[in-house]
Amino acid sequence: MSVFTKKKEDFMAWYLDIVRRAQIVDTRTEVKGMNVLLSNGYDIWDRMKKILDDKFYITGHKNMYFPLFIPEKFLELEGEHFEGFVPEVAYVTHAGKKKLDKKFALRPTSETIMYHMYSQWIRAYSDMPMKVNQWCNIIRIDTKDTKPLLRDREFQWTEAHTCHSTPEEAVEQVKESMWIYGSTYDECCLPYLITKRPKYDTFPGALYSIAYDTPLPDGKTLQIGTTHNLDQGFAKVFNIRFQKEDGSHDYAYQTCYGLSTRVIAAIISVHGDDRGLILPPYLAPLQVIIVPVIFKGKEEAIDQECKEALEEIQKAGIRVKYDDSDKTSGFKFNEYELLGVPIRIEIGPKDLEKKGVTFARRDTKERIFVTKDKIVETITELLEEITEELKKRAKKLMEESMSDAATYDELENKMNSKKPGFVRINWCGDVSCADEIKERLKAEIRGTLYGKEEVIFGSCIICDEEAKEVVYISKAY
């Protein structure tokens, strides 16, 4: 097995290497930025879908599917929103050799087509809250360099769009979405910071935007989800109007939130190492791999033990495979470490003698001997322990990624260091200062901590005028 690019030496080269070699994505499609999500990647996404669908269900969201094609006039209706997407929108103009009467946009996001429907569905306050979720493919012909799962021209996502009869309820819905996404990231063992984006970085058409950013091991950060409070902006444009209890009329208060396959990139990046993936046990397509350590004359006995273990583990509902192929056990060890299988069970002649098996943890590389009667029990415990260990690592990465800068020099040093992470600074609120940070440091203001007023600890780090907010700066993907 050839050696990986080292994660610490060149993070992006390591990432591209592992995504390919652990068979998450194949980019050789001849369609730039549109790749094959291979089964190892697909299965992770499928499990994330289950986690999210459960949360959508208990919070009263309904799943629906809306058209991929969007009439151009819908996009144009919401001018500001449309402008934000213009260069990225793909257009369908022909069917066969025939030119279509009207051209259609492929959804870069579904506000317009969904709200066109909502205006037909909502008549009275009693029709709300309305919470609709859509799982679908999204097309954005991003002009920047594409990178598998980090920046794709086609990707899978969930987008939820809600309507409420009061602005207070919309604010509560923003918080509910933060619980839905936050608890999902927790289950994926991901660290994240929730901030309210600055006004100039708000989603086109929204009142304010909340974003979820994860620190990556190379010191940059990655946005892995957003929630927007749309207030009545879209509702007025799309005429989502309703009768209130007192008989008067108002426009709906809306929110929306989305999260994409980019989360897979975050999981890979945060937890993977130089041997390959390290997958959170709940998401791992395979949780346990059984590898026989063959010894001449003992082949049959070992094979028998492996099969017994397989059957017992399968019965317990654990995702397990027994690899009885001709490859050497060393080759297999490497292969399943690359794939990030949380637990390896080895059965060799010594294990036979001692009436047990050897466990190897993917995360800590720890090996332990377990007697036959304790196999399933030990797996169940270990899967929990591994999850806890990965959550601990996420927390540690989060802590290591946070720092403060009181002066511009301090900020500059941190931003030019190997791991800038999130740096807390004081800001006057002027866009010109934000622009200067962008230009001089290639870094961006991510926003203010949501729901918590932070104490200002100095003047604006750029202009030295009075600071109005404490904000987080990072170099973002």
Add this chain to the structure above:
Amino acid sequence: MSVFTKKKEDFMAWYLDIVRRAQIVDTRTEVKGMNVLLSNGYDIWDRMKKILDDKFYITGHKNMYFPLFIPEKFLELEGEHFEGFVPEVAYVTHAGKKKLDKKFALRPTSETIMYHMYSQWIRAYSDMPMKVNQWCNIIRIDTKDTKPLLRDREFQWTEAHTCHSTPEEAVEQVKESMWIYGSTYDECCLPYLITKRPKYDTFPGALYSIAYDTPLPDGKTLQIGTTHNLDQGFAKVFNIRFQKEDGSHDYAYQTCYGLSTRVIAAIISVHGDDRGLILPPYLAPLQVIIVPVIFKGKEEAIDQECKEALEEIQKAGIRVKYDDSDKTSGFKFNEYELLGVPIRIEIGPKDLEKKGVTFARRDTKERIFVTKDKIVETITELLEEITEELKKRAKKLMEESMSDAATYDELENKMNSKKPGFVRINWCGDVSCADEIKERLKAEIRGTLYGKEEVIFGSCIICDEEAKEVVYISKAY
């Protein structure tokens, strides 16, 4: 509640009515043939996906996702296949205001992009069998009249594509797919006939095509799935070449099979009645609805009983809702009958007295009194019984839909009758006779029974020459 179009009087009007009123699909999107799959429709599809995913898993299929965009040159490579789709293919030509260097087709099916990848993945016999499934949206700008779920320009489907090292294995794979689909239709309580399509109606590029047709209550039939044995046709074009065990080289033997949201249309059509949907219990978004029958002075006691029943049923993992809204119980009865909820539980003052509840079955309209301690047990039994009842109805519809015609007059009478169904005839095998049937009777040869040689019982029904096959004729949607 307004009266439905009667199913027996005008099937298509009834279908369009019910699809809209039971909130399966909303067509008011301003994109012809691309509709909103509402949550009642979406949830049925989601459960079908689970049924199929379980079968894909145990038979060794892997789920993956391939690009929506297909380079035009891939389509052109397989000329015959491409020609079959030409007028329906949607093309993307622009990103924002910029014209793209190359135009891309939106997948009308994914053979070409998938096989382009397969040619990079398959090197040796040991790489096979390779069984890949994709869940995705499909775009076909059908020029015929669109009808929700029956003929859409965008629809959801599953397409599986397999590679094998021998032709025999490909034949076996065709059979496996027939089990996967057939057993799924069974679970959906659908009747179906499996035939091998005539040569002229074979999928472009395939050796032979197997199709699954369901008889609809109006006497027409609906194709609800297909399986194709592709032999080496595509493999030669896309260069899916492998080394055999003996060192020589060969091209892969392939199969593919697909099934779409059209199956939902079949379920609605076969089982629905003039009150609305009748859903197979396993697929029903809601399995039980609790409706209080309010009686003055007893409101609280009844509400209490309903809540207790709700909790108990929920704990048993059954999909249940308690409708405590202000609407009348009569209104609620109608509403949940329209939605096809298999079991209604009514709790009124008499039930209180007798310490029990009243069950109403959606399928038979039968009502039974059940004591409180037997509620969950009765539901579990009834869900089974209802499934059996629907399967019985499917079987009956199938039997009623089958008949033989020995003479052209007989065939003509049957095809012009109210319920033509499938009519078995003798055919010489000439396309000209098939064309005549099409032209004179607006009916089509569906094919020969797969895997069973049937005894010819006369001469060709058209030309009176010697018959070569027994085939099934129907008017197809």
